[in-house]
Amino acid sequence: MTLPLPTRRRSPRAKTKQMAQEKKASQPSSKTLPKASTGIQGLDEITWGGLPRGRPTLISGGAGSGKTLFGLEFLIRGATQYNEPGVFMSFEESIPDLTKNVASLGFDLDRLVADKKLFLDHVYISRSEIAETGEYDLDGLFIRIADAVQRVGARRVVLDTIESLFSELPNPGILRAEIRRLFGWLKQEGWTAVITAERARPDGLTRHGIEEFVSDCVILLDHRIREEISTRRLRIVKYRGSTHGTNEYPFLIDEHGISVLPISSLGLDHAAPVERISSGIARLDGMLGGKGFYRGSSILVSGTSGTGKTSVAAHFVDAACRRGERCLYFAFEESPRQIVRNMRSIGIDLEPWVRKGLLVFQAARPTYGGIEQHLLVTHKRISSFQPSVVVMDPVTNLVMVSTRNEVRSMLTRLVDFLKTQGISSIFTSLTTGGGPLEASEADVSSLMDTWLLLQSIEIGGERNRVLYVLKSRGMEHSNQIREFVLTDDGLRLLDVYLGPEGVLTGSARLSQEDREKAADTSRRQELESHRRELERKRRIFEARMVTLRAEQEAEEERINQSISESESLGEELLQARGQMVRSRKADSSSYKKERRAPAARRR
C-alpha cells in the first residue's frame, strides 16, 4: 500500500498564516495583544477590544447558559461586521437544529453558509458504533477543521462542545493529549478560536479539566435562578496579556442576540450641566431656588401609596414635552392607557405627546425578567430613543425580582448611565407606611441629587398630602413642609399655615384660613372707623377755624375803622387850627409853638 504525502494540508495553513500576518500588520501597535472584536454588545468594552486574536478562548458555563449562542454570535458578527469568515464545529447539535435555534434570534445561518461566510460542521459519534482497538489520534478532526477553514477562508473557529468527545471516544488519556494538541494547533495556525465547555461542578470550569490547555482567555457564563427569576451573568476569569473588567456582568439573550452590560465600567466623570429645567409645578420650582431641577440630575420622589408620586412625575413629563423634549416612561405598575386616563383627571393630557412621539411608555411587570434584563432593556430603550427625560415608576417594584442590594447596584449603574448621557431622571419610590421614611430609602437616596418626599399627614380625622424637599444638591431649597392638593388643574401647592402643632393641613388649614379672614375683616373695619373719626374731627376743627377767622376779621375791621376815624378827626382839628391861625394872622413860629400848645392846652 502506498499513501501519498500530505501536500494539500500544507496549502490552507500557509494561506491562513499569511492572512493572519496581514491582519497583524494592520494592528495599531505590535506591543499590545491583538484582539478580535466579538461584535457582541458590551463584551468588547469589558475585554478592551475583544477576544485574543489568534488564540483560543474557553467559554465555560452550565447547561443553557448561552455557550452555543455565544460561539455562533462570535462567528456571525465576525463574518458580517468584521469580514472574518468562521467555522463552527458542532459536537452536540445538528446543523438544522442550530439554524432553527438561531433563526429565532434573527440570524440567518443558511444565507451566511451560502455566501461562504460560514461553514457549519456537525461532528457526531455514536458511542455504540465505536470499539477501541488500540491507539488513535484526532487527525480526522484536524483535517475536517482545516478543510472547513480552507473552504471559507475562515479566521475564526468555534468548537462547541468538544468535551462531548469524552463520552463518545474511548481512552480519555489519549483524548486529553489529543485535545491539548488540537488547541496548540489552533493557536499555531493563528485562528481566533472559541471553545465551549460545560461546567459540571461549581469548583471546576470544565467537566474534564480542559481549561488547563486554554491559558489565554477564559470566560464564564452563568445562568442562575433565584426566586423563580433567572439572571444571566458573564465573568472573565482570566485574560492573559490584557486588562479586563473583573466583575460579574449581567447579560441578556434577546431577539438581537447577546448583550452584555458593562455598567460598572462607567466612571464618575459625567458632566454637570448648570441648566435648570422646570418641574412642571410652578410653586415647586419656587421651592427649588425658583428655577427647578438641574438638567441631567436624578430625582427621587418617594412616598407611601396614594400620595401623588405619579402625578409629580407626570407634571415633569408634561413640562418636558411642552419644551419639545423626548420622554421615556418606564411603568412597572400601570398600563400606559391607565396612566394617561388617570393623569387626565388632574388636568394633564399626555396623549398628544404620545401621538407626537415625544412620550413613549415602556410598560411591563417587574416579574417578566430578572433585574439584569430590566437594566438591559432600559439601556437599549434609552440608547435607541435618546430621551432627555426618563421616568421609572415605581422603582421599588424591582425589589420584587431581586434583592435590595441588587436593585441598588442596578440603580447605581442606571443613574451613572443616565448622567453620562445627560438625561434627567425621575424615580418614584414606594415606601411602606408606618416606618421611618428616610431610613427605608437610605439605600437609593444617596444616588439621587434631589429627593422629594410626599407624605400623607393624618390630623383631625383626615389625611392630607404634604410635600417637602428633603435634599437638593447644589441649589437653595425650601425647608418648608407644603401641603398640596390634586385639582382638576393639576397638582397645586398651597400656602403654609402654621398651627400650634406644626403645619396645618386640610380642614384645620381651612378653619385657620377662615379665622384669619375674619380677623382681617374686623381689623379692616376698625381701621375704617378710625378713619371716619379722624375725618369728623378734622371737619369740626375746620368749622371752628372758619368761625374764628370770621370773628377775627370782624374785629380787625372794627379796629381799622376806629383807627381811620381817629386819624381823620386829628386832621380835621389841625385844619381847623390852621384856619384859626390864618384868620388870627399869627406868625408861623408862633404857629409852630402853638402846634404843641393845643395838646398841653387840652390837657
Next chain:
Amino acid sequence: MPATKTRTRARPRKPGPRKPQVWNLRLYVAGQTPKSLRAFANLKVLCEGHLKGRYRIEVIDLMENPQLARGDQIVAIPTLVRKLPQPVRKIIGDLSNSMQALVGLDLRETG
C-alpha cells in the same frame, strides 16, 4: 479519487450458515504515519484470518480527500468502517488489540 486498494478472492469459501456476503471495509487514515501503516497491517492479518476471500478493503487517505471525513463522521484516525454487512460499525484505533477488533467487527463466531 480515493486511494483504493481492493483485495478479494475469486472463490468464496463454502457457504456458511451466516454472513455469506462480501465484507466491505473502509479504513480511514491521514498520511503514511506509523499508526496508519500498523492499522492496515493489522487489518490485513485479521481479514486473512477470519474473512479469507470475502472481504474488500478501501483505504481512504483524508490528507488527499479531506471532505470525505464528514461523510462517515470521522474524528479519530485510524477508523475502520464496516459498510457491509449492515449495520454499519465503526472501530477506531490501530487494531493492535485484535480481540477488541473482532468484537467490534462482530467476527468472533466465524473465527
